[in-house]
Amino acid sequence: xxxxxxxxxxxxxxxxxxxxxxxxxxxxxxxxxxxxxxxxxxxxxxxxxxxxxxxxxxxxxxxxxxxxxxxxxxxxxxxxxxxxxxxxxxxxxxxxxxxxxxxxxxxxxxxxxxxxxxxxxxxxxxxxxxxxxxxxxxxxxxxxxxxxxxxxxxxxxxxxxxxxxxxxxxxxxxxxxxxxxxxxxxxxxxxxxxxxxxxxxxxxxxxxxxxxxxxxxxxxxxxxxxxxxxxxxxxxxxxxxxxxxxx
Amino acid sequence: xxxxxxxxxxxxxxxxxxxxxxxxxxxxxxxxxxxxxxxxxxxxxxxxxxxxxxxxxxxxxxxxxxxxxxxxxxxxxxxxxxxxxxxxxxxxxxxxxxxxxxxxxxxxxxxxxxxxxxxxxxxxxxxxxxxxxxxxxxxxxxxxxxxxxxxxxxxxxxxxxxxxxxxxxxxxxxxxxxxxxxxxxxxxxxxxxxxxxxxxxxxxxxxxxxxxxxxxxxxxxxxxxxxxxxxx
Numbered sequence: 001x002x003x004x005x006x007x008x009x010x011x012x013x014x015x016x017x018x019x020x021x022x023x024x025x026x027x028x029x030x031x032x033x034x035x036x037x038x039x040x041x042x043x044x045x046x047x048x049x050x051x052x053x054x055x056x057x058x059x060x061x062x063x064x065x066x067x068x069x070x071x072x073x074x075x076x077x078x079x080x081x082x083x084x085x086x087x088x089x090x091x092x093x094x095x096x097x098x099x100x101x102x103x104x105x106x107x108x109x110x111x112x113x114x115x116x117x118x119x120x121x122x123x124x125x126x127x128x129x130x131x132x133x134x135x136x137x138x139x140x141x142x143x144x145x146x147x148x149x150x151x152x153x154x155x156x157x158x159x160x161x162x163x164x165x166x167x168x169x170x171x172x173x174x175x176x177x178x179x180x181x182x183x184x185x186x187x188x189x190x191x192x193x194x195x196x197x198x199x200x201x202x203x204x205x206x207x208x209x210x211x212x213x214x215x216x217x218x219x220x221x222x223x224x225x226x227x228x229x230x231x232x233x234x235x236x237x238x239x240x241x242x243x244x245x246x247x
Numbered sequence: 248x249x250x251x252x253x254x255x256x257x258x259x260x261x262x263x264x265x266x267x268x269x270x271x272x273x274x275x276x277x278x279x280x281x282x283x284x285x286x287x288x289x290x291x292x293x294x295x296x297x298x299x300x301x302x303x304x305x306x307x308x309x310x311x312x313x314x315x316x317x318x319x320x321x322x323x324x325x326x327x328x329x330x331x332x333x334x335x336x337x338x339x340x341x342x343x344x345x346x347x348x349x350x351x352x353x354x355x356x357x358x359x360x361x362x363x364x365x366x367x368x369x370x371x372x373x374x375x376x377x378x379x380x381x382x383x384x385x386x387x388x389x390x391x392x393x394x395x396x397x398x399x400x401x402x403x404x405x406x407x408x409x410x411x412x413x414x415x416x417x418x419x420x421x422x423x424x425x426x427x428x429x430x431x432x433x434x435x436x437x438x439x440x441x442x443x444x445x446x447x448x449x450x451x452x453x454x455x456x457x458x459x460x461x462x463x464x465x466x467x468x469x470x471x472x473x474x475x476x477x478x479x
Contacts, residue, residue, distance in 0.1 A: 013352075013353055013376075013378055014376060014377040014378030015377050015378075016376065016377035016378075017377070057378065057379070059377060059378055059379070063377070100375075100377070103375060103432075104375060104376065104377065106428055106431060106432055107356055107359050107360055107363070107375060107376075107428075107432065108356060109427070109428060110359040110363065110426065110427045110428040110432060111352065111355035111356040111358070111359045112355075113427035113428070114355050114358065114359055114362075114418060114426070114427055115349070115350070115352070115355050117418045117419055117420070117427070118349060118350065118355075118417065118418055119349070120332070120419060121417065121418055121419035122335075122349075123332035123335040124320065124329040124330055124331070124332060124335075124419065125329060125330045125334075125335070125338045125342070126264075126327050126328065126329045126330075127261075127262075127263070127264055127328060128342070178385050181385070181388075181389065182385060182388065185388065185395070186395060186406070189395055222389055224389075224391065
């Protein structure tokens with residue numbers, strides 16, 4: 001069995017994935033999981049992953065502890081068990097885990113079917129909304145003027161941020177473009193437009209200004225946001241490209 | 248040439264850049280004006296939903312019967328003209344492969360959970376999948392397949408997510424009921440499933456006092472101490 005593992009190790013997204021795999025591999029009934037056997041297998045896989053220097057996320061260890069706990073509850077005679085405040089009287093200790101596994105498996109199946117639909121749908125094309133690869137984009141002239149105005153506006157904000165910077169405290173703050181993207185989108189959730197300067201109101205350091213600006217550029221590239229100017233060299237307006245939520 | 252309702256519907260579907268709902272079609276036809284030839288437009292002004300539904304069906308049948316390269320598809324809560332799958336290779340070339348990449352399995356799983364349990368918080372999604380979903384949620388947001396739909400009332404007031412119109416169109420779904428496993432997994436159904444499944448795992452069948460057995464020496468029992476009960 002050891003030789004098997006070395007040749008065919010599959011990398012798992014998470015503990016539930018691994019458990020489902022083991023259940024399938026061991027051909028056991030998901031509604032009647034043999035906890036001892038599955039726990040042993042699970043622990044073997046964990047040590048194998050560590051051996052191969054694969055990162056074992058915290059969730060795997062939490063699940064290991066959960067399996068041990070369930071196993072312990074199954075081993076103790078009923079009268080010696082500590083009552084679990086969350087479980088019902090006389091409830092199978094495996095119940096919550098089984099419920100979670102069954103539910104996850106159903107979502108996995110749904111995802112598989114969804115993937116097939118994606119594949120089918122990708123062969124159908126509607127009337128194009130100006131995204132043609134070989135067509136000319138009419139938006140271009142506006143964008144060319146736009147980028148220099150954007151950089152200009154960015155420069156203004158950067159100057160203000162530098163003036164405000166507090167040099168007494170030095171602490172490392174990591175800003176990621178992804179975080180800022182989400183933040184900008186959230187700030188705009190109820191509004192269709194916002195002024196360029198408003199995007200930077202809560203921003204304090206130079207580094208934060210840069211990352212926020214990059215996030216804004218990324219959102220423009222992704223066509224989630226649009227930038228417009230009412231007058232040449234005027235204040236820049238950031239507008240949401242509208243999306244309606246599903247019915 | 249006398250204009251038929253189905254031809255008007257066909258013209259609208261041909262020019263639209265997104266799915267049109269039946270209501271929208273009716274509204275357009277009811278409100279359209281033609282100063283030079285008011286008679287033709289007025290004739291259709293009082294058309295009702297049922298007539299439009301018949302016209303839509305007639306258009307669909309026509310295209311199928313005539314073996315046109317396009318077809319009428321019900322998608323994203325409305326109707327849209329789309330090419331048939333056989334012509335994909337040529338259309339992909341026309342679009343210069345500008346299509347976004349297919350989603351990964353974790354992304355599809357996360358998306359399915361949001362689609363079937365919306366509105367749902369990031370933490371609840373992670374709870375179902377058993378892993379962190381931050382990166383996936385972010386990329387699904389960026390691809391406009393999910394969106395923030397509000398905030399939960401729960402402590403910490405976490406953000407709630409739901410699917411978008413683009414989500415329906417990307418997967419060719421008519422509506423959320425069209426989702427795979429919608430009947431099984433949508434919120435109301437889930438509670439019922441839980442109760443049913445619980446009955447299968449009957450506590451009465453479990454030995455609450457496991458029998459102590461001394462394992463017989465054999466290849467599969469090597470290394471095990473005699474005091475450990477087998478709970479298989």
